[in-house]
Amino acid sequence: MSDDKLANIQDLLEDIKGLLLLSNQDKIEEAKSKLLKPGSVEESVYKLCDGTNTTVDIMTSIQKDQKYTNTVLGILRHKGLIKTVEKNGNKVHEQRF
Known part of the structure; x- marks a missing residue:
């Protein structure tokens, strides 16, 4: 796989991660406060x-x-x-x- 394709996949995964973090921020903060x-x-x-x-x-x-x-x-x-x-x-x- 070319470096460009890997970079595109990484960018896409970072975007998905950002959306998941944003949409679950209250749950994440609750979990962190327990841990x-x-x-x-x-x-x-x-x-x-x-x-x-x-x-x-x-x-x-x-x-x-x-x-x-x-x-x-x-x-x-x-x-x-x-x-x-x-x-x-x-x-x-x-x-x-």
């Missing part, structure tokens, strides 16, 4: 998963060691709230929604 307790470390880490922060960045922000930070990121990933992607040669964490 992230206000004031918790998980909530703080989730907010830092903005697509620019690496594990080290997050670790520094929450002032915890790498093992603890990786555990929290793993929990958030397991809950389906975040994903880890590579951008500009760095592994960063971003919210799924």
